[in-house]
Amino acid sequence: MSDTAFASRLPTALAATAEPAWVRRLLILTTLGLLGLLVLAPLAAVFAESLRNGIALAVASLGNRDALAAIRLTLIVAAVSVPMNAAAGIAAAWAITKFDWRGKALLITLIDLPFSVSPVVAGLCFVLLFGANSLIGGWLVAHGYPIVFALPGIVLATMFITFPFVARELIPVMTEQGRAEEEAALTLGASGWRMFLTVTLPNIRWALLYGVLLCNARAMGEFGAVAVVSGKIRGKTTTMPIMIEMLYNEYLSVAAFSMAALLAALALVTLTLKSALEWRYADQLAATHRH
Amino acid sequence: MHIQIDEIAKHFGPTAALHPVSLSIPSGALIALLGPSGSGKTTLLRILGGLEFPTSGRVLFDGQDATGLTVQERRAGFVFQSYALFRHMTVFENIAYGLRARPRRTRPTGPEIDRRVHKLLDLIQLPDIGARYPAQLSGGQRQRVALARALAIEPRMLLLDEPFGALDARVRKELRQGLREIHDATGLTTVFVTHDQDEAMELADLVVVMSMGQIEQIGKPAEIRAKPKTDFVRQFISA
Numbered sequence: 001m002s003d004t005a006f007a008s009r010l011p012t013a014l015a016a017t018a019e020p021a022w023v024r025r026l027l028i029l030t031t032l033g034l035l036g037l038l039v040l041a042p043l044a045a046v047f048a049e050s051l052r053n054g055i056a057l058a059v060a061s062l063g064n065r066d067a068l069a070a071i072r073l074t075l076i077v078a079a080v081s082v083p084m085n086a087a088a089g090i091a092a093a094w095a096i097t098k099f100d101w102r103g104k105a106l107l108i109t110l111i112d113l114p115f116s117v118s119p120v121v122a123g124l125c126f127v128l129l130f131g132a133n134s135l136i137g138g139w140l141v142a143h144g145y146p147i148v149f150a151l152p153g154i155v156l157a158t159m160f161i162t163f164p165f166v167a168r169e170l171i172p173v174m175t176e177q178g179r180a181e182e183e184a185a186l187t188l189g190a191s192g193w194r195m196f197l198t199v200t201l202p203n204i205r206w207a208l209l210y211g212v213l214l215c216n217a218r219a220m221g222e223f224g225a226v227a228v229v230s231g232k233i234r235g236k237t238t239t240m241p242i243m244i245e246m247l248y249n250e251y252l253s254v255a256a257f258s259m260a261a262l263l264a265a266l267a268l269v270t271l272t273l274k275s276a277l278e279w280r281y282a283d284q285l286a287a288t289h290r291h
Numbered sequence: 292m293h294i295q296i297d298e299i300a301k302h303f304g305p306t307a308a309l310h311p312v313s314l315s316i317p318s319g320a321l322i323a324l325l326g327p328s329g330s331g332k333t334t335l336l337r338i339l340g341g342l343e344f345p346t347s348g349r350v351l352f353d354g355q356d357a358t359g360l361t362v363q364e365r366r367a368g369f370v371f372q373s374y375a376l377f378r379h380m381t382v383f384e385n386i387a388y389g390l391r392a393r394p395r396r397t398r399p400t401g402p403e404i405d406r407r408v409h410k411l412l413d414l415i416q417l418p419d420i421g422a423r424y425p426a427q428l429s430g431g432q433r434q435r436v437a438l439a440r441a442l443a444i445e446p447r448m449l450l451l452d453e454p455f456g457a458l459d460a461r462v463r464k465e466l467r468q469g470l471r472e473i474h475d476a477t478g479l480t481t482v483f484v485t486h487d488q489d490e491a492m493e494l495a496d497l498v499v500v501m502s503m504g505q506i507e508q509i510g511k512p513a514e515i516r517a518k519p520k521t522d523f524v525r526q527f528i529s530a
Binding site: 180181183184185187188189190191194198199203 | 367373375377389440443
């Protein structure tokens with residue numbers, strides 16, 4: 001009798017960290033429920049709303065001149081700011097993880113600043129700094145290079161907002177990997193540049209890719225800071241998120257939701273791309289990461 | 292190659308890792324730098340390899356001042372403590388790395404690199420592991436691959452930082468013999484760092500006992516056992 005009672009307790013006692021089945025089920029259901037409510041349902045609603053009056057109307061609403069200009073502007077802003085932030089992120093992560101210097105702690109705090117400052121405030125700062133009434137901005141406008149209410153301002157604001165993504169992904173990976181492999185490359189005669197290309201970069205490529213994808217998603221979706229610096233000039237400085245808000249405020253809901261669905265689709269494409277790459281290089285990942 | 296260390300000191304900020312130390316390493320010798328952690332032995336090894344630069348003093352290779360030579364110019368075969376194999380490359384590519392990194396003028400051709408890598412794989416008695424990744428090797432195999440990679444550049448000297456530190460006792464004994472054989476076969480001046488006095492005494496021609504950034508005693512293993520110069524040496528080797 002006592003034997004069977006003992007035996008029935010065995011399966012749950014196999015691992016000290018294993019929770020009872022009902023706890024596990026509760027955790028999984030809570031997570032799935034929240035994901036469904038907060039992520040999947042809104043996403044589905046956006047696509048459903050944009051297609052409510054048929055796909056032809058949705059596509060047509062994206063085909064007008066202003067909409068196309070917004071799509072083009074968003075892609076240009078991402079294409080400029082993401083590579084620049086990737087390079088800046090690698091440089092910052094390198095400076096923080098590969099050698100010791102005074103002010104390192106300050107740099108780490110500064111990298112996080114864009115996460116804690118409201119995007120609207122960031123936008124206003126750029127207007128103050130580069131607006132036509134400022135010292136720098138006035139001079140630049142006089143020489144025909146306006147920053148605010150023009151492409152450079154939008155790129156600057158986007159770079160500010162998305163600066164932390166790449167560096168934040170790289171710093172833990174580069175800290176964990178240490179300097180030994182790079183030192184080994186140098187003792188084997190590699191130049192600093194060769195060491196970077198053949199040892200550092202391959203070792204951080206997955207973190208870098210993930211950082212770049214996050215950075216890209218945010219760069220295309222940024223609203224607050226861009227809304228302030230762009231001046232919302234229709235067809236000229238409106239990016240997709242700003243265009244969506246304008247259309248929505250004008251009760252053009254099919255156009256607004258079609259644009260929103262397209263923006264969401266762009267984000268989904270980047271996520272799919274990441275999963276596809278992970279699947280394609282699964283064996284390589286397994287071989288190089290043992291934890 | 293004869294290595295002369297002449298009054299080398301190293302400071303990290305306000306702390307002295309090495310007080311001025313001097314040491315002459317005869318060409319072709321197998322030398323152990325023996326001491327507890329924090330004794331400055333690894334710092335001294337890294338200075339020889341060009342990974343750190345001394346605050347003062349000189350390093351001479353065959354009588355030539357080598358203090359200012361860059362790490363690449365040193366041509367030291369360096370084996371790191373946890374081997375530092377390139378985890379995203381196969382064993383073959385790891386060993387070929389130094390040859391491929393050479394300037395075009397002196398770079399061997401593809402077939403020649405192939406031949407040399409296979410020769411080194413034979414030397415470390417692991418002829419069939421070229422296609423594997425470091426993560427798929429045992430600790431002992433990794434150490435031997437690291438040794439082969441260091442030898443591939445035809446180094447002027449061999450520097451090893453705790454080469455047996457990460458291995459279990461049985462493998463450690465085996466690989467000690469392996470290092471001795473490779474040293475005798477290549478005739479390279481070899482310096483290895485260890486905190487294990489058995490290892491130093493058994494393997495080295497000459498043992499340099501270090502403590503607190505200073506050299507306590509230099510001598511043949513038998514000499515150090517028979518006549519420890521300082522209290523520290525006596526205590527350390529009887530521990």
